[in-house]
Amino acid sequence: MPTLERLQEVMLKNFDLKAEALEPKARLADLDIDSLGVIDLMFCVEDEFKITVSREQVELDTIQDVVTYIDHLIAEQETAGPQKETAP
Amino acid sequence: MRRVVVTGLGVISPLGNDPSTFFDNLMAGKSGIKRIDADFCERLSSPIAASVIFDASAYFPVPKLRALDRVSQFALAAAGQALEDAATALSEEDRVRTGVFLGSGMGGANTTDEGYRNLYAKGSDRVKPYTVLMAMSNAPASWIGIEYGFKGPNVTVSTACSSSAVAIGEAWRRIKSGEADVMLAGGAEAPLNFGTLKAWEALKTLALEDAVDPSASCKPFAKDRTGLVLGEGAAILVLEEYRRVARRAARIYGEIVGYGLSTDAVHITRPTVEGQARAMQLAIKSAELDARQIDYINAHGTGTLQNDGVETSAIKRVFGERAYRIPVSSTKSMHGHLLGAAGAIEFVVTLLAMRASAVPPTINLHTPDPECDLDYVAEGGRLDLETKVVMSNSFAFGGTNAVLIARKPQFASKIRCRQGARQASTRVVGSGIHNFSAVSS
Numbered sequence: 001m002p003t004l005e006r007l008q009e010v011m012l013k014n015f016d017l018k019a020e021a022l023e024p025k026a027r028l029a030d031l032d033i034d035s036l037g038v039i040d041l042m043f044c045v046e047d048e049f050k051i052t053v054s055r056e057q058v059e060l061d062t063i064q065d066v067v068t069y070i071d072h073l074i075a076e077q078e079t080a081g082p083q084k085e086t087a088p
Numbered sequence: 089m090r091r092v093v094v095t096g097l098g099v100i101s102p103l104g105n106d107p108s109t110f111f112d113n114l115m116a117g118k119s120g121i122k123r124i125d126a127d128f129c130e131r132l133s134s135p136i137a138a139s140v141i142f143d144a145s146a147y148f149p150v151p152k153l154r155a156l157d158r159v160s161q162f163a164l165a166a167a168g169q170a171l172e173d174a175a176t177a178l179s180e181e182d183r184v185r186t187g188v189f190l191g192s193g194m195g196g197a198n199t200t201d202e203g204y205r206n207l208y209a210k211g212s213d214r215v216k217p218y219t220v221l222m223a224m225s226n227a228p229a230s231w232i233g234i235e236y237g238f239k240g241p242n243v244t245v246s247t248a249c250s251s252s253a254v255a256i257g258e259a260w261r262r263i264k265s266g267e268a269d270v271m272l273a274g275g276a277e278a279p280l281n282f283g284t285l286k287a288w289e290a291l292k293t294l295a296l297e298d299a300v301d302p303s304a305s306c307k308p309f310a311k312d313r314t315g316l317v318l319g320e321g322a323a324i325l326v327l328e329e330y331r332r333v334a335r336r337a338a339r340i341y342g343e344i345v346g347y348g349l350s351t352d353a354v355h356i357t358r359p360t361v362e363g364q365a366r367a368m369q370l371a372i373k374s375a376e377l378d379a380r381q382i383d384y385i386n387a388h389g390t391g392t393l394q395n396d397g398v399e400t401s402a403i404k405r406v407f408g409e410r411a412y413r414i415p416v417s418s419t420k421s422m423h424g425h426l427l428g429a430a431g432a433i434e435f436v437v438t439l440l441a442m443r444a445s446a447v448p449p450t451i452n453l454h455t456p457d458p459e460c461d462l463d464y465v466a467e468g469g470r471l472d473l474e475t476k477v478v479m480s481n482s483f484a485f486g487g488t489n490a491v492l493i494a495r496k497p498q499f500a501s502k503i504r505c506r507q508g509a510r511q512a513s514t515r516v517v518g519s520g521i522h523n524f525s526a527v528s529s
Binding site: 014015016032036037039040046 | 149155214
C-alpha cells in the first residue's frame with residue numbers, strides 16, 4: 001500500500017479525522033495537529049512503518065511533507081539494516 | 089468578612105457518576121467495592137477495589153483522550169458537572185479571578201505504570217510522547233483551567249490522603265482573603281493499576297478480601313477490620329463568594345465556615361491523637377463555633393488498625409462526653425479510599441448529609457471494637473436529624489491532618505432555591521436531598 005494511504009489510515013484511526021480532509025496538501029495545523037500533535041502522530045507512524053523518527057528538526061507542514069519524510073526514513077533505514085523493535 | 093458558599097458539585101465515583109445517585113447509594117448502604125476484573129488480579133494478595141464505571145469516549149473526542157490520563161478524565165468530567173450545577177455565568181473578568189485547587193496523591197499513575205511496562209516488561213525503548221504531560225500531578229487542575237479559561241491561581245496539593253481537603257480549605261481561604269471570587273476545588277485519583285496496587289499491598293495496609301462477600305471487605309471501626317480498600321474517582325466543588333451568589337437565584341449546598349490544618353511530625357505513617365485533635369480544634373476555632381455545635385462527623389475512618397482507634401480517641405479528646413452523641417460515619421466502607429480525592433468526595437457527602445438532614449451509615453460494622461465506642465451509624469442511614477453544622481476529617485500519610493466544617497446557609501437576604509435545574513438527576517430519595525430549599529432567616 002502506498003505511504004499516503006497508510007498514513008491516512010493511521011490518522012483516521014488515532015486522530016478521529018474525516019477521510020476527505022486528509023488530502024496531501026492539507027495542512028496539519030488546519031487539522032488541529034499542533035507541535036505536540038506532530039510528535040504524537042510520528043509516534044504512531046513509527047509503529048505503522050517500523051521506522052525510527054530521528055531527533056533532527058524537520059519542517060512538517062502538510063500531509064505530503066509527512067509522506068515525503070516517511071519515504072525518506074524508510075529508504076535511509078532500509079539501507080542501514082533492520083531497526084530495533086520499537087513497538088510498545 | 090467575605091463568606092464562601094458551595095454552589096455546585098460534581099462527582100465521579102464507584103457508586104455513581106453524579107452527586108445524587110452517589111449519595112442515595114450511600115444512604116442505602118450500598119458498597120462500590122468489588123473484585124478487580126483485570127488480568128493481573130491473580131497476582132494481587134487481595135484483589136479488591138472500588139472502581140468507577142466510566143465511558144471516557146462519551147465525554148471526550150478521541151484525539152483529546154490521547155493526552156488525558158484517567159485521573160484527568162475524572163477531573164474534567166467532575167468539573168463540568170460542578171460548573172453546570174452551579175449555573176454561574178463567568179465573564180472574562182470573572183475568569184481572571186477564578187482559580188482551580190485540586191488534590192491528587194498519585195497523579196497520572198496509570199500512565200506511569202503503562203510507561204514502565206513498555207520499557208521493562210515489553211522491552212520497548214520508547215514511551216508515549218504525552219507520558220510526562222499525562223503523568224504529572226498537576227495535569228487534572230491544568231486541564232480544567234485550560235478547558236474553561238480560568239486564569240486565577242491553579243494549584244495542585246499533594247498531601248496524600250488529605251490532599252483534596254487541603255485543596256478545598258486553601259481555596260476557601262483564597263476567596264475569604266479576596267484573592268479570588270470563584271474557586272473550583274476538589275480532588276481526583278485513579279490509582280487502580282498493577283504497580284500502584286502492588287505498592288499499597290507491600291505496605292500491608294490493604295484490607296484482606298472478605299471470604300464471604302468481597303464487597304464487605306472494608307470494615308471501619310470494627311474489631312475485625314483489616315485495612316483500607318483503594319478506590320478511584322473525583323469530586324469537585326464550585327466555591328463562590330457569597331455576594332456573587334446573592335445576586336442570582338442560586339442553589340447553595342452549604343457555607344464553608346471552618347478549616348483546620350495540623351501536622352503530626354512524628355512518623356511517616358503512624359497517626360497521632362494530638363495531631364488529629366488539633367486539626368479538629370483549629371477548624372472549630374476558625375469557624376468561630378463551639379465544639380457543642382457539631383452535628384455530624386464524616387470520619388477519615390480508613391478501616392486500618394491504626395487510624396480508627398486513634399481517630400476515635402481524637403474525637404473524644406475534642407468533644408468530651410458529647411462525642412458519644414455525635415453521629416460519626418465512615419463512608420469509605422462503601423466508596424473505598426480515594427486517596428487524594430478522599431477529602432473532597434467525603435466533603436461532598438458531608439454537605440449532602442447536612443442538606444438532607446440525614447446521615448449515611450458505616451457499613452460492615454458488626455463486631456464492635458471496645459476501643460472504637462462512638463456512634464458510627466452502623467445500623468443504616470439515618471433520617472430526620474439535626475444537621476446544622478457538619479465536619480469532615482481527612483488525615484494522611486506524612487502526617488498532614490485537614491478538617492473542614494460547613495453549616496447550613498443562614499443569610500440575611502433571601503436566596504431562592506433554583507428549582508428543577510437538574511431534573512434529569514433529581515429522581516430519588518428517601519433521604520429527601522432535593523427537597524431542601526436554600527435559605528431561611
